[in-house]
Amino acid sequence: MTADSPLVSLADLRAAAERIAGTCLRTPVVPLVAPDGRVPFAVKAEGLQPTGAFKLRGATNAVALLDDEQRRAGVVTHSSGNHAQAVAYAAHAAGVRATIVIPETAPAIKVAATRRWGAEIVMVAPSERHARAEKIAAETGAELIPPYDDARVIAGQGTVGLEVVEQVPDLGTVVVPVSGGGLVSGIAAAVKALRPDVRVVAVEPELAGDLAEGWAAGERRVWSVEDTSRTVADGLRTDSVGVLNWEHITAYVDDVVTVSEEEILAAVGVVVRGARLVVEPSGAVAAAAVLAGRVGGGAGTTVAIASGANIDPSLLAALVGTQDQTVV
Template sequence: MIGISEIEATAERIAGHVVRTPTLPSPGLSALLGAPVTVKLELLQRTGSFKARGATAKLLSLSEEERAAGVVAVSGGNHGIAMAVMAAALDVKATVVMPRSAPARAVEIARESGASLRLTDDMAGAFALMTRLQEEGLTLVHPFDDPVVIAGQGTVGLEFAADAGELTDVLVSIGGGGLISGVAAALRERRPDVRIWGVETEGAEAMSRALAAGGPVPVALSSLVSTLSAPSVSRLTYEHVSTLVDDVLVVPDREAVRGTLDLADHAKVWAEPAAGCLLPAARRVLERVGEGARIGLVVCGGNATTGDVMSWAARFGLR
């Protein structure tokens, strides 16, 4: 399990490379949900998502031999962007593997940053190619199955705990579980009374399936939210979530896209559905916990184009 001392040390290490993102009350979301809402705006992070934190932490931890070999990363979008941009900034050669379903903007940014880009038919194929490239000698920077990466993501929770006012419930999106593992580790130390809720989308339910099965299991992926689409969680993230998180909620893709539109309308931020899914989940949390709740949302990323969101909204008949 990742400890608070590891997260604090990582925060010092990456401080000159990443942004301390704003933590703000959101009057618009508070009115929409009928309870006080505070947002941690990781979509304003360097590379457009929290992923820059873990990627930077791992890159800075590499030996000279590991750096010289070059790094490989697999991603549904945001980890790939973070690896490409941060590796270029730190003068490390990167190979990024993504499924063809990854957002076009993510592919474009990774390519423009100078990474060697490899596309596969699906996410399972992307993970398989990542493993093969690692076996051929590249240094793996896993998107979530790495304690250094999790400690990097945990700096989100460290900042949220320090900067937010009173909170009763914090919601965090889950793909492979690296973000919520780190955030939960920090919050359990700094805000032990806060309830922590994970959120997945239907068709990208790797963590909730793992919790039901008693450990990581492979899942079939069908969600349009590629940035949450891990073919399974890891034993490391499963152990963190099963120990530290109160529950994991699953919402339909349609509601995640509606949440993206609501974030634009009411919070005035342009997020991706991986963050939009937090709003329908927050409504369910409020139904469960009753009056007096004060909600915290980790708005994890904003790497979706206007065209992406309008296309998804049209698919679901949303206006």
């Protein structure tokens, strides 16, 4: 990022990779094997991060960039779960106090996981999460670490893209789940800087399709929290992509597609069986798009980002036990 451009640069991404190396894993790219032995695409296993999702990358980079005064004041954020855990973990590792504002609709498993890292938890109605976090920051001086609309966070998430380019020499397409847009912004910036020929496709649930609507209209759109809260992909319920994220998406992303609730749930079982990886519904959205044929074959290997693995065990067991083994 420079004075002339708000977009993160390759230098920003590489610097972030160095900062997070001691905390975040370099996750593997795993082939998804179909029942007939084909490998139609591969999966980037971000659920293997210590907090179970890619969010640790952005949070770790943001915490690492705090100055001494900010470290003393602590950090605050708002999240439905995965970013909450990430900030709590990164702050704990750095010896920084953290306050996390969580919507009351967040899965209990994610709330409990956030508490274990010593963060102070503030539960609010979903529509109040942004305002409450900002109020806490104003009252306490804590540094606000947004879930996605932040250059520090985007650069951290973009390290996923740096890794994919290195790991897959014949990379053809990267498919990325979208909520606020931090992950796809960073990945797209990294991929287009290193391999401009590679396609980057963003994927949303149909029930939280604000980006898809905005993409078609040529302008950023905002949905109601009531609408986006309908999707089973609880990590993708944000009402819109961020302002800075929209700029990255329109600059670097090639296409935006959506998937149904049924396709998301089916994809969880397919990924677990075919790639031997645990994945939550939010993390299965990219794979769902490939499985549903929404992402063109094209040349080279297609990699779907499995962004998280924080799923209720009973739901996981139910989805893995289904018999639908359809793979494109």
